[in-house]
Amino acid sequence: MLIGIDDTDSPEGMCTTYLGAVLARRLIREGMKIREARLVRLNPNVTWKTRGNAAIALHVDGNADHAFDSACATVEELADFSCDNTNPGVVVADVQPDPAFYRKAVTDFCEIAEAVRVLDAAGAVYRGYKNRRGLIGATAAVASEFTDQTSEILVYRQPQRWGTPRRVDRASLFAAEAATFPHTWDTVDAVNDVVVCVPHTPDPVLFGVRGKSPSWVMVARQMIRSEEPQLEQIWVTNQGTDAHILTGRIGELDEGLSYRVQGVVIDAPLTTTGGHVSFTLRDGNHTVRCMAYEPTKNFRQIVRELVRGDEITAHGSYKKGSINLEKIRIIRLAEPAVPRPPVCTTCNKRMTSDGTGKGYKCKKCGMHAQEPELQKISRTLKTGWYEVPPTARRHLAKPLCRGKPEY
Numbered sequence: 526m527l528i529g530i531d532d533t534d535s536p537e538g539m540c541t542t543y544l545g546a547v548l549a550r551r552l553i554r555e556g557m558k559i560r561e562a563r564l565v566r567l568n569p570n571v572t573w574k575t576r577g578n579a580a581i582a583l584h585v586d587g588n589a590d591h592a593f594d595s596a597c598a599t600v601e602e603l604a605d606f607s608c609d610n611t612n613p614g615v616v617v618a619d620v621q622p623d624p625a626f627y628r629k630a631v632t633d634f635c636e637i638a639e640a641v642r643v644l645d646a647a648g649a650v651y652r653g654y655k656n657r658r659g660l661i662g663a664t665a666a667v668a669s670e671f672t673d674q675t676s677e678i679l680v681y682r683q684p685q686r687w688g689t690p691r692r693v694d695r696a697s698l699f700a701a702e703a704a705t706f707p708h709t710w711d712t713v714d715a716v717n718d719v720v721v722c723v724p725h726t727p728d729p730v731l732f733g734v735r736g737k738s739p740s741w742v743m744v745a746r747q748m749i750r751s752e753e754p755q756l757e758q759i760w761v762t763n764q765g766t767d768a769h770i771l772t773g774r775i776g777e778l779d780e781g782l783s784y785r786v787q788g789v790v791i792d793a794p795l796t797t798t799g800g801h802v803s804f805t806l807r808d809g810n811h812t813v814r815c816m817a818y819e820p821t822k823n824f825r826q827i828v829r830e831l832v833r834g835d836e837i838t839a840h841g842s843y844k845k846g847s848i849n850l851e852k853i854r855i856i857r858l859a860e861p862a863v864p865r866p867p868v869c870t871t872c873n874k875r876m877t878s879d880g881t882g883k884g885y886k887c888k889k890c891g892m893h894a895q896e897p898e899l900q901k902i903s904r905t906l907k908t909g910w911y912e913v914p915p916t917a918r919r920h921l922a923k924p925l926c927r928g929k930p931e932y
Contacts, residue, residue, distance in 0.1 A: 621647070
């Protein structure tokens, strides 16, 4: 069977993956077998998400009725029902629901009624709490079908430590990244000297390591020194896969969806108050503003080097009329040039301006010329892919260390 759970946490605490890890151990103690634990990230632009918009699914061998009762009991015990925006959902299905629902949930927006129709069609049993919104993520989790997948080991704190400062040895995190990259990623941001994998919220997670396989995340995890954890769980996940990205066209973008679009830069990037950088991208008669916000740090310098005429592909979420950049591909660089007075063909001296609209004049011999000399501007920027640093990367965004996209 497949067990799906979502929306059990709040800004004040809890974590759906922790609840899933606890449930997995309870089911094992009850004689069931856990075949796979799956962490499923959904549309990152959903406004009512708590943090990363994650649901979980457990692939289990055992009695479905008993598993459903255990899942509901665990949710009722651990979920933060005191938060108005916490609305858990629990699903148990013997048959996988239509994967199209997962694909919509990771790239678009779904309604509770849609989830219920999908569950009923699959003959699943389910329970939604409060306004039942968690049924959307729980259904997407059991319907998930990954065309690409990664792994993450999540290490959880002892309950008595929740809400207190985490004790994780900083040097060991940087050492683990250095020893295992690119097979693991986003443990730290070495360029900006920032720890990435240790959260700052009052939830049960101590730290997490993402990588290409269970074996690689375990190699990194074993190098990390920290306070004594309560438990840890390796998850199969769609993180780092670009599963949220749709191919789009400028002028045909929907609010809250994430796209890759191609176009030509038509203005010089502008740095505004707060350090945010923006420029305009055009495709035919349509334009869109692209944003590199201050948290993207050194990525903004790449954006600042773009000039009018550069052809690029932009990846990011379309929100409030702008694409919030996650990465870009520079397809073709323009060859900008600046005008300067021409050289006199008689005297071999550079001319000077003869006045507005009057061209140029040689001071020595008086020869005139109308057209300036165009001097190409040398550029250090190269074609290829560029991405935001680990400290600004979304869970679903595919890091370039996993390979450059083939488009």
